[in-house]
Structure formats: structure tokens, C-alpha cells
Amino acid sequence: MAAPAAPVSAQHPLVRWIDHRLPVFSFMQKELHDYPTPKNLSYWWNFGSLAGITLVIMIASGVMLAMNYVANADMAFESVERITREVDYGWLLRYVHMNGASMFFIVVYIHMFRGLYYGSYKAPRELLWMLGVVILLLMMATAFMGYVLPWGQMSYWGATVITNLFSAIPWIGSKIVTWLWGGFSVGNPTLNRFFSLHYLLPFVIVGVVGLHLIALHQHGSNNPLGIDKKGPQDAIPFHPYYTIKDSFGLAVFLIPYAIIVFFYPTGVFAEADNFIPANPLSTPAEIVPEWYFLPFYAILRSTPDILFIPAKLAGVILMFGSIAVQFVLPWLDTSPVRSARFRPVYKWLFWILLADMIMLGWVGHNRPDRIVAGFQITTFGWIGTLWYFFHFLILMPLVGKFERPLPLPTSISQAVLAAKEAK
Amino acid sequence: MADAISGHGDGETRRDFIVLAGAAMGVVAAGAAAWPLIDSMNPAADTLAAGSPIDIDLGKIAPGQQIVVMWRGKPIFVVHRTDAILASLQKPALLEKLRDPESAVNQQPPYAKNANRSANPQFAVLVGICTHLGCIPKYLPEPSADSPAPDWQGGYFCPCHGSKYDLAGRVFKGVPAPYNLPVPPYTFPTPTTLRVGENPAGATFDLASVEQL
Numbered sequence: 001m002a003a004p005a006a007p008v009s010a011q012h013p014l015v016r017w018i019d020h021r022l023p024v025f026s027f028m029q030k031e032l033h034d035y036p037t038p039k040n041l042s043y044w045w046n047f048g049s050l051a052g053i054t055l056v057i058m059i060a061s062g063v064m065l066a067m068n069y070v071a072n073a074d075m076a077f078e079s080v081e082r083i084t085r086e087v088d089y090g091w092l093l094r095y096v097h098m099n100g101a102s103m104f105f106i107v108v109y110i111h112m113f114r115g116l117y118y119g120s121y122k123a124p125r126e127l128l129w130m131l132g133v134v135i136l137l138l139m140m141a142t143a144f145m146g147y148v149l150p151w152g153q154m155s156y157w158g159a160t161v162i163t164n165l166f167s168a169i170p171w172i173g174s175k176i177v178t179w180l181w182g183g184f185s186v187g188n189p190t191l192n193r194f195f196s197l198h199y200l201l202p203f204v205i206v207g208v209v210g211l212h213l214i215a216l217h218q219h220g221s222n223n224p225l226g227i228d229k230k231g232p233q234d235a236i237p238f239h240p241y242y243t244i245k246d247s248f249g250l251a252v253f254l255i256p257y258a259i260i261v262f263f264y265p266t267g268v269f270a271e272a273d274n275f276i277p278a279n280p281l282s283t284p285a286e287i288v289p290e291w292y293f294l295p296f297y298a299i300l301r302s303t304p305d306i307l308f309i310p311a312k313l314a315g316v317i318l319m320f321g322s323i324a325v326q327f328v329l330p331w332l333d334t335s336p337v338r339s340a341r342f343r344p345v346y347k348w349l350f351w352i353l354l355a356d357m358i359m360l361g362w363v364g365h366n367r368p369d370r371i372v373a374g375f376q377i378t379t380f381g382w383i384g385t386l387w388y389f390f391h392f393l394i395l396m397p398l399v400g401k402f403e404r405p406l407p408l409p410t411s412i413s414q415a416v417l418a419a420k421e422a423k
Numbered sequence: 424m425a426d427a428i429s430g431h432g433d434g435e436t437r438r439d440f441i442v443l444a445g446a447a448m449g450v451v452a453a454g455a456a457a458w459p460l461i462d463s464m465n466p467a468a469d470t471l472a473a474g475s476p477i478d479i480d481l482g483k484i485a486p487g488q489q490i491v492v493m494w495r496g497k498p499i500f501v502v503h504r505t506d507a508i509l510a511s512l513q514k515p516a517l518l519e520k521l522r523d524p525e526s527a528v529n530q531q532p533p534y535a536k537n538a539n540r541s542a543n544p545q546f547a548v549l550v551g552i553c554t555h556l557g558c559i560p561k562y563l564p565e566p567s568a569d570s571p572a573p574d575w576q577g578g579y580f581c582p583c584h585g586s587k588y589d590l591a592g593r594v595f596k597g598v599p600a601p602y603n604l605p606v607p608p609y610t611f612p613t614p615t616t617l618r619v620g621e622n623p624a625g626a627t628f629d630l631a632s633v634e635q636l
Contacts, residue, residue, distance in 0.1 A: 160557055167636070174631040179461075183470045185496025193464060281491065281498055283558035283583060369584055369599055 031217055036235035037242055038223035040416050044118075045221060046249035047111035052209065053250055054104045059202050061097040062146075065090075069149065071195035073188040076151035077277040095265035101143050102269040103257050105292035108136065117350050119338030120222040126330035128215040133326045135208050140293070142201040145194040147290060152274030157287045159186045159194075165300070168313040185280065225415055226338025227408055234412035286367060294364030295357050296322060299388070301368050302381025318385060325392045332392055334400030342406040345399050353391050360384040476620030478612070481546065489562045491551060494619045497636075498551035498559055499607060500592075501617060508564065508577070508590050509544055517576060521593045523603055530554075530635070531606035532628035540591040540606060546617065548609050549592040554635050555600035558583035564590060579604070605633045 008019050008026045019025040068087050070079035083090035112132065115121055121129035144162060148155045163180050167173040182189030220229065229235050236242075260268050266275070269291065273284040289297050296319050303315035325332075340347040363381035370377045409415035466474070474495040484490055484503040492499050502508075511517065518524040526536045534542045541547050551559050560579035567575045572587060579588040587595040592604030607630050610623040622628050630636070 157557070164557065174636075178631070179465050181466075182464055183466050183496065184474050187496055189467065189470060280493070280496060281559060283553075285583060287556065287583075367584065 031238075032243075033237060033239045035217065035238035036220065036229070036232065037238050038221055038229060038234060038412055039236045039241075040223050040225060040412050041221060041242070041245075042224050043249065044110070044114040044224075046246060046253075047107050047114060048216075049246040050107045050249060050253050051104065051111055054100060054107055055202070055205060055209065058097060058100050058104060059206075061093045061100065062199070062202065064093050065097055066199060069195075071149070071192050073151060073191050073278070076149060076191060080150045091265075092261070095261045099257070099260050099265065099269055101146065102290070102292065103253075103260075104139065105143070107253070108139065109292070112136070113354060115222075116353075117340045118222055118224060119226050119333070119335075119340070121330045122333065122338050123330070124219050125215070125222065128212060129330060130327055131208055131212040131215060133323065135205055135212065136326075137323060138201055138205045138208065142198060142205065143290065143292070145198040145201075147274075148191065148194045149198060150274060151191060151278045153276045153278055153282075153284050154271045154274040154287070156186060156278035156280065157284055158289055159190065161287050162289075163190075165316050165319075168310075168316045170313070222338060223412060224339060224341065225409055225412060226342070227412060230411045230413075288365065291361065291365075294362075295360035295384075296364070298360040298362075298364035298381040299385045302363060302378040302385055304382060318389075322385075322388060325389065329392065329396070332396040334397050335403060335405070336400075337405040337408065342408055343399075343403055344406065345403040349391060349395055349399065353388070356384050356387050356391070360388070474620070476618050479617040479619065480615065481617050482615045484546075487564060489564075492619070494607065495630075497607075499619055500547065500549040500551045500562065500604075502547040502549075502562070502564075502590065504539075504541075504545055504547055504590065509539065511576065512539060512589065512591050517589060520595050521589065522596045522601075524593060526593070526603060528602050528634050530603045530633050532608055532622065532626060534623060534626055534628075535606045540593065540603070542609065542623065543611060547591060548606060548617065548619065550605040550607055550630070550636065552605070552636060553581040553583065553586055553600055554594065554602040554604065555581065555584055555586050555598075560586070560588060560604070602635050605630065605636055 008015060008029055011025070015025055065083060068079065068083045068090065070076055080094065083094050085091075087093075115129065115132070144158075148159045163177055163186065166176045166180060169176060178184065180190070181187065182193060220235075271288065271290075276284075288294075299322055300315040300319045303311055303318050305311045306314040309317070335343060335346065337343055340350055360381060363377055363384065366377050368376070368378050368381075372380065409418070477492065477494055479490070479492060479501060481501075481503070484501065486503050486505045487508070489500055489502045492501065523530075526540055531540055532542075535548075539547075540549075553560050558581050560581040561571070563571060563575065563580050564577045566577050569575075571580045572585070576589070578590050579592065581587070581598075581600065584599045586598040586600035588600075588604055589595070592606070594600050594603050607619055608622045608626075608628045609617060609619045610621050612618050
């Protein structure tokens with residue numbers, strides 16, 4: 001184990017002078033250096049720090065883009081082209097930002113599925129998980145509004161379809177839509193407010209990330225075994241062990257990110273229709289959201305009439321409900337065991353849920369009238385939607401009660417040493 | 424004296440009342456302060472003015488021709504219908520293929536709820552937005568054996584998901600679009616002028632009230 005760093009009290013007098021008045025140095029010492037972290041974290045625990053770094057990349061590139069972007073319906077598209085062609089390194093900023101959104105969602109989705117697999121949302125980390133869901137919602141709003149800013153065809157029509165969702169609300173729906181638009185259709189006022197909010201929300205995300213980290217550091221990271229640390233022998237200091245591991249993870253993450261930015265900047269995540277300027281008189285053949293919204297888009301479009309609720313409203317309710325259910329997940333899961341490693345039944349349900357989400361994404365990607373194996377594709381979407389809610393609302397509470405978990409190791413340290421012996 | 428301090432005597436004090444009343448006033452004040460912020464997102468006065476009615480010179484539309492004008496950011500189809508088109512709208516063979524031939528669903532003003540879906544049979548005025556997913560249907564008035572669909576009788580065809588409407592904007596059965604094309608409020612201030620966005624005298628119809636735009 002590395003020698004503990006010198007405490008702040010033994011450092012330069014100026015450091016001590018500042019720290020006495022503003023304890024930034026002792027804060028960093030405690031939270032970034034000494035911070036005891038389970039010694040058995042796998043690479044799946046890299047994605048939290050990767051998400052944080054991606055957020056910084058997005059804000060930095062976004063602030064620079066905003067200096068040349070013009071939030072006006074007549075000029076937005078051209079200003080983005082100008083950034084790409086005329087501004088020094090504008091192409092780099094644009095492609096880093098544009099593809100960064102997708103990279104951000106990849107990282108965050110892996111981060112969340114890791115939490116689902118290892119039960120990271122369970123006591124005492126319920127608020128940590130819920131703050132994460134808040135971050136996801138803010139990210140979705142930010143990404144949606146950011147996608148509108150280049151004012152291409154998919155920007156315009158995506159904004160039209162998504163804002164029109166709110167017209168499904170009974171009585172006040174059309175008034176809300178007009179209020180969101182600031183006009184009678186998606187137009188210049190809409191573009192202006194989306195730019196304003198797209199600039200604002202990332203900083204709100206930074207704030208919620210701060211709360212997320214405070215909640216994390218209160219009890220520390222969960223770990224692949226899902227058992228609590230029993231003493232200092234189960235932990236190692238964050239620095240240098242996890243600073244180096246996170247740095248290595250970052251380097252690996254940046255490789256595919258850079259390959260996309262430099263070699264396939266518009267070929268992997270971009271939609272060809274968005275390189276055509278917005279035209280209110282011509283709809284693209286198919287309006288598809290960005291990939292990270294596809295499972296939710298599938299829920300929206302596959303939901304049929306439910307009792308007296310028309311399909312459109314039911315779809316909106318279930319789409320938002322699919323995120324809302326995550327807020328109560330810590331109380332839906334009744335199992336006292338965190339890690340799926342020791343939960344023989346839940347482990348399978350996890351993989352089925354992942355497959356279900358991928359299937360929903362595939363449904364969302366296809367035209368709703370496509371026929372697959374004799375069924376309209378929305379049939380698969382509806383089955384996937386029902387399974388999603390069945391998983392969280394019915395199976396999670398029941399499986400926790402009836403499943404017989406495998407025996408848990410007595411401590412992290414014991415399990416780590418036993419694994420080493422076995423080699 | 425004790426009464427004055429403890430108020431009603433059952434644990435409620437004058438202070439409780441003041442705190443509650445103060446908090447309630449605070450909530451009202453916060454709401455009043457928030458309202459201008461919220462309301463500022465509604466359409467501005469000039470945006471509303473730009474959404475005021477527009478006049479179209481009907482003399483310039485040839486028989487059988489469709490023009491597309493923008494009103495409130497929406498494409499408005501105006502068709503100068505020929506007698507042949509009008510006659511075709513009443514054919515039983517057509518009517519039985521339509522989902523809502525009588526225009527029962529609220530997709531039009533009362534003065535356009537008739538066999539031609541029009542206040543003046545000669546002119547069709549429609550909002551050119553497919554009721555399925557908001558695409559813009561194509562105007563294909565000529566009958567054809569195979570294009571864009573087999574046994575095409577003339578009408579509107581949506582290129583996105585193949586929804587079909589007749590020349591009165593009435594939707595066919597068996598296509599994804601659920602409703603007829605909406606009809607906006609309109610009137611004829613002179614015999615050769617169409618005004619979109621204004622009802623005839625005595626009528627009140629708000630386009631936002633239709634089942635689906």
C-alpha cells in the first residue's frame with residue numbers, strides 16, 4: 001500500500017493559511033486522495049468518472065461552439081456550416097460535441113446497467129440512484145434541445161413530433177404546445193428558447209452531479225460483491241489506485257471516440273436528413289430520433305388504446321412512466337442481496353431486460369407499419385413495453401421474496417484473497 | 424391574558440395563524456412573480472399578429488389547380504375543384520372506402536361539415552398535415568391504375584407511411600392516418616377572395632379544438 005500523503009497540516013504555510021479559511025485542500029485530500037474505495041472494483045466502475053469527464057468535454061466544446069452559433073431560424077443552419085468550414089478547428093468542436101452526445105449516453109447507459117446488475121441502488125444508496133435518474137432526465141432534455149439547434153430537417157421535424165406529444169394531454173394539451181413553441185408551429189421563438197435552455201441545463205446537470213457525488217461519498221462505492229466494507233482491509237485509497245485506473249479507462253474510451261470524430265464524424269451517429277436545412281413544407285420520409293431515445297420512442301408508438309385512454313395519450317404516459325418507475329426501483333426490489341452474482345434468478349431477468357431494451361430500440365428504429373414475421377412491428381414493441389413494466393413492477397418485488405440467494409462472502413478482503421489463492 | 428396568547432385555546436396560537444397566513448401570501452407572491460416568466464414563453468404580440476388571417480386571390484387558381492399557402496406555420500391547401508372532382512366525391516364506391524365519409528369527427532368547422540367538406544363547393548381548403556405523424560401529403564388529382572397506389576382515384580397520398588385521402592381530405596380505411604385532414608377557419612369576404620384564419624359572421628371555430636392537427 002502506498003505511503004499516506006502528507007496531511008495538509010504539514011504542507012506549505014500558504015496552503016495551511018488558505019485551508020484554515022477555505023478548506024479546499026483538506027477537502028481534496030479527503031475526497032480525492034484518501035477516500036477509501038473498495039479494493040475489488042471492476043472496470044464497470046469506470047463509467048461514472050467517464051460520464052463526468054464527458055460532461056466536461058461537452059460543456060467545453062459547447063461553450064466554444066456557442067461563440068459562433070446563431071440561434072435564428074434563418075441563420076442557424078448556415079452558422080453551423082460556417083463553424084465546420086470557416087472557423088479554425090470549428091469542425092473539431094462540432095464533431096466532438098455532436099458525437100460526444102452519443103458517447104455520453106453510451107457511458108451513462110452502461111453506468112446505469114452496471115447499477116442495475118450489482119444492486120447499486122439499494123440502501124443506503126437510494127438517493128444516489130434517484131439523483132442519477134434526475135441526471136438522465138436532464139440529459140435527455142438537453143440532448144433533445146441540442147439536436148434541434150442545427151436546424152436541419154431532422155431537427156425541425158423531430159422537434160415537431162416530440163413537442164406535439166404534449167398535445168395528448170387532455171384539455172390543456174394544445175395550449176401547452178403553443179406555449180412550448182412560442183408560436184403556432186416550431187419556429188424561431190422555439191429555436192431561441194431551446195438554445196437558452198440547452199446552454200442552461202448542462203450547468204444544472206453539474207449541480208445535480210455534485211449532489212450525486214456527495215451522496216456517493218457518504219457511503220462510498222458499491223462493489224461487484226455488493227457487500228459492505230467491513231474495515232480498512234477491504235479498501236484502498238482513491239489515489240493513486242483509482243485515479244490511475246480511471247485515467248487508463250479514459251484513454252481506452254477516447255480511442256473509439258477519437259476514431260469516430262476524426263474518421264467517421266457523420267457516419268456513425270448522424271442522420272443524413274439533418275444535413276438538409278429545415279423545411280416546414282417537406283417532411284423527411286421517416287422521422288427517427290437519435291438512437292439513445294429509440295427504446296422510449298418505441299414505447300410511445302407501440303402503445304395501443306388502453307381502456308378509455310386513447311393510444312396517443314397512453315403512449316406518452318407509458319413513455320414517461322418508463323423513466324418514472326426508476327425513481328421507485330429501490331423500493332420495488334425486495335431482495336436484501338445487492339449483487340446479481342449471488343442472485344441466480346435475478347441475474348437472468350437482468351439479461352432479459354437488457355435484451356428487451358435492445359428489442360425496443362430496434363422497434364423504435366423501424367417504421368411502425370413494417371411487418372415482421374407476419375406481425376406489425378408495433379406488436380413486438382407492445383410486448384417489449386409490457387415486459388419492461390412487468391419486470392420492474394411485478395418481478396422485482398416477487399423475485400426478491402422467493403429467490404434463494406447464493407451464500408455471500410464474509411468480506412471483500414476474504415473474497416479477493418480466495419480468488420487469488422484459486423489462481 | 425392567557426386567552427390572548429393561546430388564541431383558540433386548543434393548541435392553536437395567534438402565531439400559528441400568522442405563520443400560515445404569511446406562508447400562504449408568500450406562495451401567492453412567488454406564483455405572481457413566476458407568472459411573467461412563464462407567460463413570456465407564450466407567443467409574442469408580433470407572432471400573434473403574424474398569425475392573423477391571410478387573404479388569397481382565388482382568381483389566380485386555375486380549375487383543378489392546388490396552391491399551398493403558409494398560415495401560422497402550417498401548409499394550407501387550396502384547391503379549385505372542377506365539376507368532375509365534385510361529382511367524384513359523391514360516388515358510393517368512394518364513400519364506402521372512407522373511414523369517416525360524413526365528417527363525424529371534429530376535424531372541420533361546422534360550415535365545412537358537409538358532403539364536400541367545404542363552405543363553397545368550388546374550393547377545398549385543408550390543413551396539409553397528415554393526421555398520422557405530421558407529414559405533408561402529395562396532391563395527386565389524376566386517376567391512375569398503379570401510381571401511387573393500385574386503382575388510384577385521385578386524392579392525397581402521404582409519402583411517409585402511405586396514408587390516403589380523397590380530394591375532400593377524407594381519409595381512407597386501412598391506412599395509418601386516423602382522421603380526415605383538418606379544415607381551418609375561413610371565409611369569403613368577396614366572391615374571389617379567400618380569407619384563411621377568420622370564420623364567417625356568426626361562426627366560432629378554433630383550429631386548436633380539432634381532434635388532431
